[in-house]
Amino acid sequence: MAEYVVEFGKDGRPVEPDGRLDAAAFHRNHRAIWAVLEPFLAGKSGDVVEAGSGTGQHVVDFAGRSPEITWWPSDLNEQHLKSIAAWRTHAGLPNIRPPLRIDLSDPAWCPQMHDGRGPARLLAVFCANVIHIAPWRVAEGLFAGAGRYLPADGRLFLYGPFKRGGKHTAVSNAVFDSSLRERNPEWGVRDIEALQQLAAGAGLALVETAEMPANNLVLVFGRANAA
Ligand SMILES: C[S@@+](CC[C@H](N)C(=O)[O-])C[C@H]1O[C@@H](n2cnc3c(N)ncnc32)[C@H](O)[C@@H]1O
16 A cells, blocks of 8 residues: 555544545645646546545546536545545535546556446546655556557646756745655655656657646646647
């Protein structure tokens, strides 16, 4: 079981009796993230997988705004899977599927992605605040799976703090990076150029970079030959 840095319920609201966790960061970032996802999803119907959903709050919010999209949350942490399921029940939205158990360090993600029980018309993969709080092999698996499952016009939306050309974009990100590496030497804020290399190996390329509040970014990857 991978470790994770955020102990939901400590910096957000207390854990609900049904297991719903709250991430304080969700309240600060979901509107800005949706502003990047929305133009791509507008007018489309199909499936979106969220990798490393954590509490499950992003999927619930986004699903409420996009009834034509079927959302597939996922995680590998038991408590988080329980929280995602509880948020799904609480929301009662018909366009959220039960959480998939995906270990992103496995390039195949999970059997449902390729045995017919998972998304049939994958439009996009969304992943927020995961790859810096996990070993590099998680980033490798994320890109490998996205490259395998996304169609020609699909997109991978990757939210978080990133380095540019090996340099931090803000002092706060440098401090955060140090705290991550102290906690686990395999963690750390990732470099955009290193991610572009991973993407290239998976047949993907960076097609857009969107500035987010608090020195975060959304990196948008599409098919290299269609980008
Ligand atoms: C900081 S939380 C972010 C959660 C959520 N995306 C958000 O923005 O609130 C990181 C998440 O990545 C998940 N995670 C870590 N390693 C993973 C792996 N190998 N496969 C899938 N999820 C993983 C953790 O369980 C946790 O839910």
